[in-house]
Amino acid sequence: MGRQREHDAGEARATLSDVAARAGVSPSTASIAFSGQGPVSDSTKARVLAAAVELGYTGPDPLARSLRTGRSGIVGALIPRRIGTSFRDPVVIQTLDGLAEELGGSGSGLLLLSERERETDRLSLEAAPIDALVLLGCGTASLPALDVLRRRGIPVVTIEGDEGAGVANIDVDNRRGTRVLAEHLRDLGHRDVALVTLPLTTEDRLGPLSEDEIASATATIAVRRIAGARDVFPGAAGISASGSTIADGRAAGRLLLDVPESDRPTAIIAQSDLLAAGVIFAAHDLGLAVPDDLSVVGFDGIRVDELPMRLTTVAQSAQDKGAAAGRAVTELLDGGHPESRCFPVTFQAGATTGPPAS
Amino acid sequence: MGRQREHDAGEARATLSDVAARAGVSPSTASIAFSGQGPVSDSTKARVLAAAVELGYTGPDPLARSLRTGRSGIVGALIPRRIGTSFRDPVVIQTLDGLAEELGGSGSGLLLLSERERETDRLSLEAAPIDALVLLGCGTASLPALDVLRRRGIPVVTIEGDEGAGVANIDVDNRRGTRVLAEHLRDLGHRDVALVTLPLTTEDRLGPLSEDEIASATATIAVRRIAGARDVFPGAAGISASGSTIADGRAAGRLLLDVPESDRPTAIIAQSDLLAAGVIFAAHDLGLAVPDDLSVVGFDGIRVDELPMRLTTVAQSAQDKGAAAGRAVTELLDGGHPESRCFPVTFQAGATTGPPAS
DNA sequence: CTGTTAGCGCGTTCAA
DNA sequence: TTGAACGCGCTAACAG
Numbered sequence: 044m045g046r047q048r049e050h051d052a053g054e055a056r057a058t059l060s061d062v063a064a065r066a067g068v069s070p071s072t073a074s075i076a077f078s079g080q081g082p083v084s085d086s087t088k089a090r091v092l093a094a095a096v097e098l099g100y101t102g103p104d105p106l107a108r109s110l111r112t113g114r115s116g117i118v119g120a121l122i123p124r125r126i127g128t129s130f131r132d133p134v135v136i137q138t139l140d141g142l143a144e145e146l147g148g149s150g151s152g153l154l155l156l157s158e159r160e161r162e163t164d165r166l167s168l169e170a171a172p173i174d175a176l177v178l179l180g181c182g183t184a185s186l187p188a189l190d191v192l193r194r195r196g197i198p199v200v201t202i203e204g205d206e207g208a209g210v211a212n213i214d215v216d217n218r219r220g221t222r223v224l225a226e227h228l229r230d231l232g233h234r235d236v237a238l239v240t241l242p243l244t245t246e247d248r249l250g251p252l253s254e255d256e257i258a259s260a261t262a263t264i265a266v267r268r269i270a271g272a273r274d275v276f277p278g279a280a281g282i283s284a285s286g287s288t289i290a291d292g293r294a295a296g297r298l299l300l301d302v303p304e305s306d307r308p309t310a311i312i313a314q315s316d317l318l319a320a321g322v323i324f325a326a327h328d329l330g331l332a333v334p335d336d337l338s339v340v341g342f343d344g345i346r347v348d349e350l351p352m353r354l355t356t357v358a359q360s361a362q363d364k365g366a367a368a369g370r371a372v373t374e375l376l377d378g379g380h381p382e383s384r385c386f387p388v389t390f391q392a393g394a395t396t397g398p399p400a401s
Numbered sequence: 402m403g404r405q406r407e408h409d410a411g412e413a414r415a416t417l418s419d420v421a422a423r424a425g426v427s428p429s430t431a432s433i434a435f436s437g438q439g440p441v442s443d444s445t446k447a448r449v450l451a452a453a454v455e456l457g458y459t460g461p462d463p464l465a466r467s468l469r470t471g472r473s474g475i476v477g478a479l480i481p482r483r484i485g486t487s488f489r490d491p492v493v494i495q496t497l498d499g500l501a502e503e504l505g506g507s508g509s510g511l512l513l514l515s516e517r518e519r520e521t522d523r524l525s526l527e528a529a530p531i532d533a534l535v536l537l538g539c540g541t542a543s544l545p546a547l548d549v550l551r552r553r554g555i556p557v558v559t560i561e562g563d564e565g566a567g568v569a570n571i572d573v574d575n576r577r578g579t580r581v582l583a584e585h586l587r588d589l590g591h592r593d594v595a596l597v598t599l600p601l602t603t604e605d606r607l608g609p610l611s612e613d614e615i616a617s618a619t620a621t622i623a624v625r626r627i628a629g630a631r632d633v634f635p636g637a638a639g640i641s642a643s644g645s646t647i648a649d650g651r652a653a654g655r656l657l658l659d660v661p662e663s664d665r666p667t668a669i670i671a672q673s674d675l676l677a678a679g680v681i682f683a684a685h686d687l688g689l690a691v692p693d694d695l696s697v698v699g700f701d702g703i704r705v706d707e708l709p710m711r712l713t714t715v716a717q718s719a720q721d722k723g724a725a726a727g728r729a730v731t732e733l734l735d736g737g738h739p740e741s742r743c744f745p746v747t748f749q750a751g752a753t754t755g756p757p758a759s
Numbered sequence: 760c761t762g763t764t765a766g767c768g769c770g771t772t773c774a775a
Numbered sequence: 776t777t778g779a780a781c782g783c784g785c786t787a788a789c790a791g
Binding site (some may be wrong): 056085101102103104105106107108109111113115116117121125126127130131136139140141143144147152153154159169170171172194195198217223289348349369381 | 457464483527550
Binding site for chain 3 (some may be wrong): 430
């Protein structure tokens with residue numbers, strides 16, 4: 044570990060000064076030759092480049108350059124769940140896609156960080172070499188860490204985060220979106236509506252919604268969607284799922300549906316399309332027809348190929364969300380002050396809702 | 402941009418020396434107090450930490466620390482296609498999942514880099530502050546860049562890469578796996594077998610396989626799977642798909658199947674399960690029954706919920722592959738010399754193959 | 760247990 | 776246009 048890095052072949056790596064010396068110029072000149080950030084005569088530049096090739100110099104060390112310039116070219120993306128888990132959520136993927144796309148234009152790399160496993164040693168959120176950070180649907184759990192970043196002067200953009208944390212927030216109309224769906228169910232005649240929510244904390248736990256849990260929830264998105272549903276069905280109860288997969292929805296759905304018929308809701312508001320699909324499968328498992336015996340709505344507007352019918356849901360554009368966050372980051376890095384914005388959602392009628400059986 | 406970073410509030414940020422001075426100790430002592438990499442009395446440590454709080458010091462600057470230690474705590478993951486696109490491939494996701502999981506244990510972050518968009522300025526593969534790099538199913542397209550990394554002393558691990566590039570390679574038995582499937586089809590009596598391959602280059606192009614294209618392909622995996630198929634069906638022709646999604650498979654399948662019956666293959670070897678699913682849908686689109694009118698096999702062994710039947714395929718564990726790569730990286734970083742290894746694949750009989758109609 | 764001495768490799772003043 | 780000096784912020788040696 045000691046001295047240098049391990050070099051299987053070759054001696055200590057050449058530095059910019061070495062190159063400069065070999066080219067017969069000063070280090071600063073060589074630096075300019077590489078970065079193009081200043082005037083150099085073509086002849087000297089060529090000489091420097093030639094010297095570099097001879098010495099096997101492959102360009103300025105990124106670490107040293109970063110220290111000097113104060114920038115690493117890396118944008119961090121903080122995701123609420125385990126990285127692997129998040130990879131299974133199409134909304135996260137699409138958001139990252141939009142973000143990566145937009146950032147790619149400015150040439151920044153994307154460093155994935157998880158809100159969980161904070162016990163990482165080598166690379167904590169506070170000590171990551173990032174120029175900016177995007178929080179993807181993170182709740183309030185990481186707020187303390189944000190403070191550290193702010194003090195370090197690192198711009199932060201949140202996606203569906205806490206408004207008023209003093210950072211640009213790219214939001215989605217989670218509350219209104221869910222309210223629209225709830226109204227749709229109410230207009231169809233449903234009175235007995237249950238919820239299947241996204242996890243309320245950073246933990247994966249399946250279980251009945253409790254008011255305490257809601258009150259102490261760190262997951263902003265879930266809380267807002269609950270609020271939207273309760274705007275129409277006050278006090279609506281339900282299950283908080285252990286994730287946002289079809290399997291999670293199926294498990295939650297079973298809990299809600301595998302009960303005496305009198306206790307069974309006539310409609311379920313699932314907080315994601317994947318959860319909704321799971322609920323529908325759970326209904327099928329129990330011999331219930333959708334929408335005849337049970338209406339189900341989702342959230343997101345992703346394509347769920349697994350389903351034989353189109354889901355009634357509200358659609359958001361996760362891609363746009365990510366791209367907007369990417370633009371906000373770019374602006375921030377250029378010294379601008381991007382504004383928060385809120386993306387609307389659009390109602391999408393599908394074949395999973397109808398009047399209650401009664 | 403000149404002076405410091407932009408500070409909306411507060412003066413120039415405190416440095417470790419400032420903290421040390423305020424605590425009345427030397428910088429090195431303060432450093433140890435933060436990193437724990439040495440002996441400090443509890444009292445001095447407390448004093449240092451207190452001084453840090455007073456000054457609003459939030460811990461050592463990651464960039465400076467990296468420059469000094471030569472490590473950033475970041476592992477790069479190079480993926481062959483656009484980041485967003487790759488996010489849609491379950492095998493990539495699972496591999497990243499296994500990798501992230503394993504790396505998480507050692508506390509390293511994961512930096513996503515794409516083999517495409519090499520024109521990024523701020524952060525090229527050559528200039529990324531990474532301690533190690535994992536290539537996920539990248540072909541031979543990035544070999545030159547690898548050389549640069551090697552010269553920089555950065556360890557590289559490939560997944561399904563070129564053996565003998567002098568780096569640890571975590572492989573999967575792509576050729577044998579496909580051969581097993583081909584033999585299965587041959588044993589069923591098929592003689593007229595076509596291929597739907599993964600993209601052969603870093604570009605997304607749908608079209609007939611040409612020998613030239615195969616010869617100049619950069620995508621190792623696709624080439625090996627073609628070889629496996631041709632071990633049994635020499636010269637088998639087919640289509641190279643524009644990606645590895647169901648839609649890509651459907652498009653390729655249509656090209657192969659929407660022809661006079663006499664020209665139609667009796668079986669198709671798709672190079673991924675998703676492609677296979679797409680082919681099956683294409684068959685259905687044309688009124689062909691699987692496996693009665695057409696047999697289809699895939700590769701990967703992922704669950705394809707979209708399909709009404711189980712796919713005949715070979716299964717690999719992408720998760721294990723990623724994890725093995727993660728372990729290799731960890732070993733390499735600890736100065737070890739991990740060995741290459743090759744994961745086997747296991748045949749999975751499904752309901753998508755049967756004897757030819759004839 | 761603590762302090763001192765040196766850089767890590769580079770980019771940026773300035774003056775020439 | 777180029778060169779010389781300096782320091783970004785930190786940590787690895789060693790000496791005390």
